[in-house]
Amino acid sequence: xxxxxxxxxxxxxxxxxxxxxxxxxxxxxxxxxxxxxxxxxxxxxxxxxxxxxxxxxxxxxxxxxxxxxxxxxxxxxxxxxxxxxxxxxxxxxxxxxxxxxxxxxxxxxxxxxxxxxxxxxxxxxxxxxxxxxxxxxx
Numbered sequence: 001x002x003x004x005x006x007x008x009x010x011x012x013x014x015x016x017x018x019x020x021x022x023x024x025x026x027x028x029x030x031x032x033x034x035x036x037x038x039x040x041x042x043x044x045x046x047x048x049x050x051x052x053x054x055x056x057x058x059x060x061x062x063x064x065x066x067x068x069x070x071x072x073x074x075x076x077x078x079x080x081x082x083x084x085x086x087x088x089x090x091x092x093x094x095x096x097x098x099x100x101x102x103x104x105x106x107x108x109x110x111x112x113x114x115x116x117x118x119x120x121x122x123x124x125x126x127x128x129x130x131x132x133x134x135x136x137x138x
Contacts, residue, residue, distance in 0.1 A: 017087030021079060030083045032073070046131060049090045050115075051075045051099055061094060064120040065127065078102060085110070092130055094123070 011018050016033040048070050052058040058074055065072045073088060075081035078099065084090065085107065093103050093112040100114040113130050115123050 019083030019087060021083065023079075028080070030080060030087075032084065032087050046091045047071050047073065047089060048127065049073045049075060049081060049084055049088075049093045051078070051081045051093060051095045051103070052115075053077055053096075057096065060120065061115055061123060064123055065094075068124055068127075070127070078106075092127065094127065 008018065011031060011033075014033050016031060018032075019030045021028050021030075048065055050058055050061045050065070050072055051074075052061070053076060055076070058076070062072045062074055073084050073090065075084050081093070081103075091111065093107070093110060094115045095103060095112060096115065100112055103110065103112040111130055113126050115126065
């Protein structure tokens, strides 16, 4: 399936990205547009992708990270995450423990951590530790 030319042009002019994939339940269209938070990302220096199949786990992680000042993208599964990774520069992937190993195998150069669930403070501590490790390596 292809994106119609008019829609593709609008998305590209807005510096967005689009991904389409077929699933057993239908077609999934992922459209990403930059937000005003993109300017904050440059100041803070980190884009985080939260990946978890369960919205009740993923959404609190996103909210916790956003409230701490991070720019956050979400993906419900590995296929959706691959679309986001193909469209955006992501610095850190936060996953449930079972997905962490899969991401480390498929994206060995991408920093990936397993989120401590459900503790928001533990999540922020893990992200901050990873940021510190990243800064020490640069």
